[in-house]
Amino acid sequence: MPKKNEVKASGYNADDIHVLEGLEPVRKRPGMYIGTTGPKGLHHLIWEIVDNAVDEVMNGFADTVEVVLYDDGSVSVKDNGRGIPVDVNKTQNMTGVDLVFTKLHAGGKFDNGGYQFSGGLHGVGASVVNALSEWLEVEVYHDKKVYYERFERVFDADGTVHSGQTVVPLKVNGKTSARGTFVRFKPDKDVFETVEFDARTIRTRVKELAFLNKGAAFIFEDRRAPDPETGEYKRFEYRYKGGLQDFVQSLNADKEKRSDKVIYIEAGASNGLQIQIAIQYTTTFVENIISYVNNIPTTEGGTHETGFKLAFTKAMNEYIKRNKLMKDKDKDLQLVGEDYREGMTAVINLKLKEVQFEGQTKTKLGNPEVKGIVDSIVYEKLTAYFSEPKNKDIALLIAKLAINAGKIRQEEKKIKDALRSSKNSMTGKTAIGKLSNCSGRDYSRNELFIVEGDSAGGSAKKGRDRTFQAVLALRGKPLNTEKSKKTDMLQNAEINTIIYALGTDFDKDFNIKNLKFDKIIILADADHDGEHIRCLLLTFFYRYMRPLVTEGHVYLGMPPLYRVTQKGVTRYAYNDLELDKILHETKGQYNLQRYKGLGEMNDDQLWETTLNPKTRTLTRVTVEDAAEADEMISLLMGNNADRRKEFINENANFNKVDAFQSKLGGQK
Numbered sequence: 001m002p003k004k005n006e007v008k009a010s011g012y013n014a015d016d017i018h019v020l021e022g023l024e025p026v027r028k029r030p031g032m033y034i035g036t037t038g039p040k041g042l043h044h045l046i047w048e049i050v051d052n053a054v055d056e057v058m059n060g061f062a063d064t065v066e067v068v069l070y071d072d073g074s075v076s077v078k079d080n081g082r083g084i085p086v087d088v089n090k091t092q093n094m095t096g097v098d099l100v101f102t103k104l105h106a107g108g109k110f111d112n113g114g115y116q117f118s119g120g121l122h123g124v125g126a127s128v129v130n131a132l133s134e135w136l137e138v139e140v141y142h143d144k145k146v147y148y149e150r151f152e153r154v155f156d157a158d159g160t161v162h163s164g165q166t167v168v169p170l171k172v173n174g175k176t177s178a179r180g181t182f183v184r185f186k187p188d189k190d191v192f193e194t195v196e197f198d199a200r201t202i203r204t205r206v207k208e209l210a211f212l213n214k215g216a217a218f219i220f221e222d223r224r225a226p227d228p229e230t231g232e233y234k235r236f237e238y239r240y241k242g243g244l245q246d247f248v249q250s251l252n253a254d255k256e257k258r259s260d261k262v263i264y265i266e267a268g269a270s271n272g273l274q275i276q277i278a279i280q281y282t283t284t285f286v287e288n289i290i291s292y293v294n295n296i297p298t299t300e301g302g303t304h305e306t307g308f309k310l311a312f313t314k315a316m317n318e319y320i321k322r323n324k325l326m327k328d329k330d331k332d333l334q335l336v337g338e339d340y341r342e343g344m345t346a347v348i349n350l351k352l353k354e355v356q357f358e359g360q361t362k363t364k365l366g367n368p369e370v371k372g373i374v375d376s377i378v379y380e381k382l383t384a385y386f387s388e389p390k391n392k393d394i395a396l397l398i399a400k401l402a403i404n405a406g407k408i409r410q411e412e413k414k415i416k417d418a419l420r421s422s423k424n425s426m427t428g429k430t431a432i433g434k435l436s437n438c439s440g441r442d443y444s445r446n447e448l449f450i451v452e453g454d455s456a457g458g459s460a461k462k463g464r465d466r467t468f469q470a471v472l473a474l475r476g477k478p479l480n481t482e483k484s485k486k487t488d489m490l491q492n493a494e495i496n497t498i499i500y501a502l503g504t505d506f507d508k509d510f511n512i513k514n515l516k517f518d519k520i521i522i523l524a525d526a527d528h529d530g531e532h533i534r535c536l537l538l539t540f541f542y543r544y545m546r547p548l549v550t551e552g553h554v555y556l557g558m559p560p561l562y563r564v565t566q567k568g569v570t571r572y573a574y575n576d577l578e579l580d581k582i583l584h585e586t587k588g589q590y591n592l593q594r595y596k597g598l599g600e601m602n603d604d605q606l607w608e609t610t611l612n613p614k615t616r617t618l619t620r621v622t623v624e625d626a627a628e629a630d631e632m633i634s635l636l637m638g639n640n641a642d643r644r645k646e647f648i649n650e651n652a653n654f655n656k657v658d659a660f661q662s663k664l665g666g667q668k
Contacts, residue, residue: 034128084138101126303368554620
């Protein structure tokens with residue numbers, strides 16, 4: 001982390017805040033600014049304010065960030081940075097605080113005067129949070145004074161809402177020896193589907209930021225309800241002196257390591273680019289690269305990941321050649337990048353001045369120049385690292401693993417070629433009875449339901465609309481691909497059928513352009529076995545067909561748990577709360593049926609509740625946080641049975657997208 005004030009090339013005052021345009025009525029179209037008014041959008045409000053605080057940390061002006069939830073539904077973010085400018089901007093004739101919270105595209109991040117590195121480059125965050133809140137108050141600790149301002153939504157006589165209006169203008173409200181900014185706001189319940197913050201989601205992100213900002217303290221406190229035994233609020237403080245090295249070890253906590261050693265490199269370039277990379281090898285059969293740019297997760301990768309892969313492959317190729325590690329019998333074996341990355345867990349943390357993200361979601365880095373720069377500096381650092389005698393053991397381990405992976409890759413190719421040429425791959429006896437395809441060839445409309453067992457499969461086949469809905473009935477639980485070799489997966493009937501039903505191939509040969517279904521819907525019973533099946537399938541998709549998840553093609557079907565019938569009128573309940581509500585509203589005698597599984601539902605009932613696009617409820621699986629998704633997969637599908645049992649007992653709610661699925665980011 002840079003030393004405080006190290007990048008202070010010029011003063012930071014209100015004139016550093018540049019306004020691109022006035023504040024639009026964000027309230028009317030919140031999705032344009034926060035993506036959704038569901039839980040994801042709600043938490044996005046916190047991240048917008050947190051990002052501003054983290055920018056102070058990243059640029060060396062702060063070392064503490066604190067997030068607090070309150071019992072009135074509000075949340076606060078506090079840092080000990082420089083504080084939002086309180087002087088008057090000469091161009092706009094407004095204070096810096098007013099500009100930040102009332103003007104869209106206003107911020108100190110459009111040139112390098114205020115910040116060298118920034119995650120909140122668009123300058124819309126604070127003003128959008130204000131626009132979507134019932135009220136927002138800010139305190140700035142500056143020049144030994146406490147500056148205070150409050151904004152609220154106000155209503156005209158005709159009921160028209162005006163968001164983010166100043167009700168208490170900026171004023172001095174006391175003295176202090178502190179420095180920094182404190183922002184507290186309450187989301188508008190009339191805008192969001194829910195205003196209930198999820199403590200686990202916030203805690204996870206706060207912890208992640210502590211890993212990424214070595215040495216800084218990140219604190220989360222939930223003051224909504226004290227602990228019934230101690231009477232104290234839950235408070236978590238994270239500070240990691242090892243930074244990314246601690247991060248990698250945390251990611252691999254539930255995995256068996258090939259070596260305890262963590263490869264760590266840190267370097268900078270003449271254009272101000274800074275990169276940190278930590279690498280550790282485990283006994284898994286997949287690579288796991290998690291990357292960030294200016295503290296923002298880049299779940300879809302980008303040019304920084306490409307540059308890293310090129311550099312690593314080149315450095316290891318030269319190491320093997322220089323040390324003559326390839327035996328004569330292997331002279332025809334051509335190692336490729338994926339061979340070196342099998343079992344690799346890597347975290348890449350990039351700091352960049354002028355960031356170009358692809359798309360509004362900021363999930364993929366697009367700067368074309370970054371690939372070459374990262375390739376060059378990482379190659380130089382890795383070559384030097386592998387040349388040091390103390391690192392000989394890890395270099396030889398990687399070489400040995402890569403040579404073995406290359407041989408297995410050749411074996412996999414033979415199996416794949418045999419499967420492709422086999423008449424049984426999709427049309428023979430293996431697939432008959434499992435895949436009931438749809439007749440339509442409009443792949444943008446087609447859906448594939450993956451269900452377990454002949455009974456559930458039979459109901460789904462009868463109840464579906466066969467013009468665009470296909471059904472794949474599994475004969476038992478799928479293979480746990482977290483602990484399986486790829487050759488075993490290729491020879492597993494269930495996994496093999498899924499691969500060829502989708503048409504995309506898998507792993508390094510995956511090609512989403514060949515996808516035959518726009519929606520892949522996992523339809524499992526609402527019990528322990530159903531939860532396990534969902535986890536197994538999501539593990540496979542995330543590890544070996546990740547674009548299906550990141551591009552929004554994977555869904556979870558939500559079948560009902562109960563059927564309530566009274567005088568010919570039928571109502572369905574998808575959880576116990578809905579059942580209680582229905583029973584409370586039902587007068588007189590009624591018939592209650594508890595579905596133990598999908599197979600107990602008639603085909604018309606299954607169509608009405610679960611298959612019909614007009615009446616069903618689906619949850620799209622997305623990746624909000626790649627690091628947490630990886631940890632969740634390792635925990636639930638790995639070898640640590642005790643930790644897995646503990647987690648399931650704490651979190652399982654079998655007819656709610658919870659635990660593993662929600663960590664991949666369920667969106668209804």
